[in-house]
Amino acid sequence: MQTGDNRPDQPSAANAVADDLADIILTRMAPGASLPSEAELAERYAVSRLTVREAVKLLAGRGLVDLARCRRAMVREPDGAAFADFLVSVLHNDSKGLFDLVEVRLSLEVQSATLAAKRANRAGIAAIESALQGMRDAEAADDADAEERFHNFDVGFHEAVALASGNRILGYLFEAMAGPLRSGIQISRQGHANRGHTLRDTIDAHQRILDAIRAGNARAAAEAMRLHLRNTERDISNALSDMGTPPSTRRSAR
Secondary structure: OOOOOOOOOHHHHHHHHHHHHHHHHHHHOOOOOEOOOHHHHHHHHOOOHHHHHHHHHHHHHOOOEEOOOOOOOEEOOOOOHHHHHHHHHHHHHOOHHHHHHHHHHHHHHHHHHHHHHHHOOHHHHHHHHHHHHHHHHHHHOOOOOHHHHHHHHHHHHHHHHHHHOOOHHHHHHHHHHHHHHHHHHHHHHHHHHHOOOOHHHHHHHHHHHHHHHHOOOHHHHHHHHHHHHHHHHHHHHHHHHHOOOOHHHOOOOO
């Protein structure tokens, strides 16, 4: 690697250092651990401190480290921020992305409901129950923010199911989807109403999922979740049709 601060290959040197450090962070370092000092890294990679500084900034941009004044870069707790940003972009620019998201949810959430029915402990079930009660309270309220609270508790219900599955990767993926789901829910809710359904119907669908998980019936939990998401797909299709979205971006409900 070139070591001069103004050499034309400095960006590629910074990228190479960042790639190697990223591999180390992801495979050998725990959240909260500090990277070596700039001087140590510069010596290790035979580059300038400026190149190391740029490499660490790249790592921060990837969400792998936190930067703070007067201390070394620290390995971040992994989160789904980058994936969430990607999903928001997809949903914003292409309504077909709403259906892509439902298909992903069918794969992930049917499995999370299945596993939750097999593994959920008291705390996990209590979290699901709490989210459902929040939906009931919001449905009964009459203030301007009630619908937004209903949506948030709706997403919280599905997140609680994912966490109750006991699978950390499922929990991570759902965390990444939670924000974009709030946007998708607003559209599906319109189609839900167009089809003559109410928030009470949504609550009942979630209650069936909870009942199956609480009973430890994995098959019933999977079927209840699958039915709920298929209906969500129909609601989205109806809403987009009502909004005049071109047919090429919609999918027929199965």
